[in-house]
Amino acid sequence: MGFIFVVDTSLTMGLQLDGQPSCSVEDSRYGVASRIACGLIQRAKKMVPEPRISLYRSGDKVEKLTTEVESAAAAQKMLTNGVRLFGESHTGALLDRLATDLSPTPDDHIIVLTDATSYDGDVNFFAPCECRFVIVNTTKNGMDPTQIEELEEVSAESCGYEVGEDYEDYYHLFYMSHDTSEESIVDAVAEEMFVVPVYSLSIGNLTATITTSPPIWEDRPFEIEAIGFCKSTNLQNIPVASNHFVLLENKRREIDVPMEEEENSQSGDSDRSRRGGQHILQLVAEAMKAEGMTATVRFGSGRFGILSTYSEASSGLLLSLLPAPALLPAYVPNFNVLTVIPHQNDQYEDLVVKECDEPASHLANLHSWINSSGIQNDLGKILRYFRKLPDRVDQFYLELNRVRFYAAVIGCQQILQELAKMMREESVQLNEQVRRHTQHVLPFLDLDITQGNPIKDIPILH
Template sequence: MPLAIVLDVSLSMSRVVSTPEEEEEYQRKHLAIHGINVLLDHLNTHSKLEFVSLVVFSSMYEILSSFTRDYDAVRAKLQNIEDRDKTYLEAALHGVSILINDEWGQNTPCHVLLITDGSSSLNILGLSRTLLNGQRGSTRPEEALPFLPFNFPAKFHVIAITSPDDPSLAVSMPVYQKIIDLSGAEGSVFVPEGGLSLKSVQNMFTKIAELHYSSFEGTLRSGSLSDSILLYPPPRVSDAENMEVIHCKISKDITICGFVDLIDVASPPAVSRHLVLPVHSANKSDASLVELKAEGEGEDDLLATPEEGKNPSFCVLLHGALKVENMGAICNVGEKWYGLLYSWADSKKKSNLMLSIFEPGTKCIPWLGDLSLLGSFSEATSPGSFTTFPIKPNEKRSYAQSCVVWVQPGNLQADIQKILRHARKMPDKTQHFYKELNRLKRAALSMGFADLLETMAVILDRECTLLPHTAHPDCAMQLTHASAQLRLSRDVRHNITALRTKFTPDD
C-alpha cells in the first residue's frame, strides 16, 4: 500500500523538548524526522517494494518527493527541511489528495500519515468550533474541509509529537479524531507513550511500522523440496458470507498439491494476487535443491545479494519449470483454501513467480470441481483416451445460445461498426445489415437500453449523408428506412424488414 508522509513544518514544530533522561535537547521537528527514518528503515528491511512520498505543510503545502522506492532520496529531503509559518491542516489534506489522485487515481488504496505537534493553534481552535461545537453561523464541516471524505480508499493516521499529558492535546485530540471520521478511512491518533523523548518516538514509529507494514514470510513446499519465501503485498483476506465478514488467515506453510495446464485453469476468480520472492539465509544449504541459472528473474534481485544469487533456490527452479511448460501449481494456503502459483511476465524480458489466492473453499474453480478430489491425470483416463477441461455436458442447456454481451464499451462499439460495414456494401449485404440491426435492437430493448435505438438512428442518418457519389441508390433508401423504423418500433418481437425497391432482387 503506497505511503504518503505529511509532515508539519510550522514554527511550533521548532519548540525544544528537554527531558531529564537525555542530555541533548531536541526540537519536535527533529523527533519527527527521527521517527520517519525509523519507519523508512523498517520498510527497507521488510517491504522494499513499497512506494513512499513526502509532503510538508504549514499555511501551504509542498510536495518534496513524489512516490518512490528510493528511500535514501526521501531521507535526503528530510535533512533539508526549513521552518515555515503557521499550521493549516486544510493545506495538508489538499496536498495529499492532489498527490494521490495524480499518481494512483481513485481505485488504489493508500496509507496517509499526518505528523504534527498536537498544539492547540488558531487553526485547531477554528476547526474545533466548526466540527465539534457547531456554532450558529459557523462554516459547515463539508465547507471547512472540502477535500474530505477522500475519493480514494485509504488508511489515515495522525501522529502527534507531544506528551500525553500536554493540555493542548486535550483540545486537539477530538479535532484529529473528527477529521479521521470525516475522511471515510480507517485510522487512529498515535501519541508517544511515557512522555516525549527520542526513545518514545522511536517506539511509536516502530509500533506503527510493525502494525501496518509487517512482511509475510513462510515456507513453500513440494515433496522433499522447500524454500523460504516472502509474499508481497502481505495477504490480508476477509470473506463476506451470509451478511457476515469472516477474516481468514494464510498458513505459513504453502504446500503444492499438483500441477495443471494453464489453459485448463483459464482465468479463475481470485481474491488477491501476490509476488513470491525467495528469502535466502547466509548459512542455508540444501543438497536436495538443484542449482539453476535463470535470466531476468525480475523483482527477485531486490532481495538477493551477489553471494546469495549463487545459492540454489527452489523458487527459481519452480518458476523456470512453470514458465517453460506453461503450467500452474495448485497449492494449499490454508484449511480448505487453495491458490495457484504461475509465471507472470510484465515485459518480454522479465517474469516473476506469482501466487493467486482463490476464494476460501474447495469448489473455488467451478469447471475443475472439488479441488480436494483432484488426482493424477493418468488415474482419470483410460489408455488411449484424452480429455481436457472444461468437460462439456452431454445434454444441451436451454441457455447455451449465443447472446449479446456489452460489459465493455468496446463490445458495443464493435457491434455498431459491424452494422455500418454491412451498410456501406448494400445491396449485396442487405440481409446481413438487417440481421445485425435486429440483433442490436432486441438486445437494447431487452436490457432497457432504449436510448441506443435513437442513437443508432442518428448514426444511420449521418451515414446516409456521408455516402459517396459512387454508392448504390438502394443504400441511401435502406438507411433512411432503417432509421425511421428504429424510431417507430419499440416491440422486442418485431423485426425490421428490408424496404422493397426496384433494386431488391425477387425471392
C-alpha cells in the first residue's frame, strides 16, 4: 500500500487564506497545502506496516520529488525548495497527467492539494486507485463550480461510485478555508483514508479489539489496560489532552453489505462476534455508570488515560487521553503509584493515588465542588485559621495550599483573588504577625497556580 501526495503550484497564485495578498510562499495557500501534506505524511508514517509514501509537485509539469519520504520536515523542504510566489497556474493540466505521470497501482491512494479556481475542457482522467482532493482556497465563492464538479466526478469514480447523495460520504472533497484549521483537515483526511490504528482493550478478563474516533495518531498505544477503577468525582477535573469515542473494530465505518451477507446477518449466521463484542462493551459501560466509576487505563507506550461512560458513543464508552507525564501540571499526582483505600461508607474500595501532595477538597466526593458549597466552606476554614495566626499556622498553610491547587484544577483563579481580597481587608484589624503572613501569601495567590509550588511558612517567624 502506498500514498501519493501531489501539491499543485497554482496555490502560489495570489492570496492567503484570509483573502489578503501573500508576501511569501510560506504565507500563501501553497504554504498551507504543504503543511497539510506534511501533517498527513507524519500520520501515515505511524501506520503499521508503514506505507510507501511518494511526493510530487505539479505545475507546468508533474515533478517527482521523492518516492521514499524520510520525514515530514524533509517533505516540507522539498515542497518549498525552488517554488516562486506567483509562479505557475496549470491546474487543468494536472488532472490530465495524473494517471500516466504518477503510475499508481490499485493499492495506492492519491491525495491532491489544489485550489479549484480554473479548468478548461472536460476531464479525461481515470485513476486505478482512490483519489481524493483537498481544496485550499479562501472561500467556496472563489472556486470554479465546473472544476468542483469535475473533481467530485474523478473522486467518485476512483472510489467506485457514481456522483450522488447516497455515496458522497465516500468521495467528498475536503475544504481548507480561512475559518478551518490545518490540523482539522489533517484529522479528517487521515481518519477517512488511512488505516485506523487498532487497539487491544483489556478490562479484567475481558479483551476487546477496538478503534477510536477520532483515532489516536500521536502515539502507538496498541495495548490499553485498565489498571483500576475509582469514583468518577475523584477524576472529574483532571486535565485531558484529547477525547475519543470507543468503537468496536469492524463497526468504524458502515459499508454496503452484499445481499448474501445481509441475509446471513438477518438470520444470525454472520456478524455475531461483532454484536457480541459490542454487547460486552455496553455491559461494561452500564456497570460503570451504575457504580459511578471510571477506569484508569495505561497505554502500552506508558501514557495514561481515563475510560468513562458516554451516552453518545455507540459502545457507551469514552476514552480520554491524558497529557504526557512530563507535561502534566504540578497538581496531578503520579499514576504509576496506586493503592486501594476503603470508601467513606465502608461499602466500596476506591483506587487512589499514593503520595499525592494535595488531597482533594473535603467535599470533592460530592457531585460538584462549586454546587455543593465546597468553596464557601473551604474559604471559611482558611479564614478561621488565618484569624488565629500565629497559632495553628501549619493547618493554615495546609488548607490554603489544598484549596489553591484544587482551584487550579477547575480553573477558578478568581476564587483565589477573592480570598486575597478578604485576607487583605481582615488583616488590617489583626495583629502584626497576621499582616506579615498576609504580605507573604498574597503574591503567591496571583501567580500561575497550574505550575506553582506549595506556599511555605515564613521561617523567620519561628
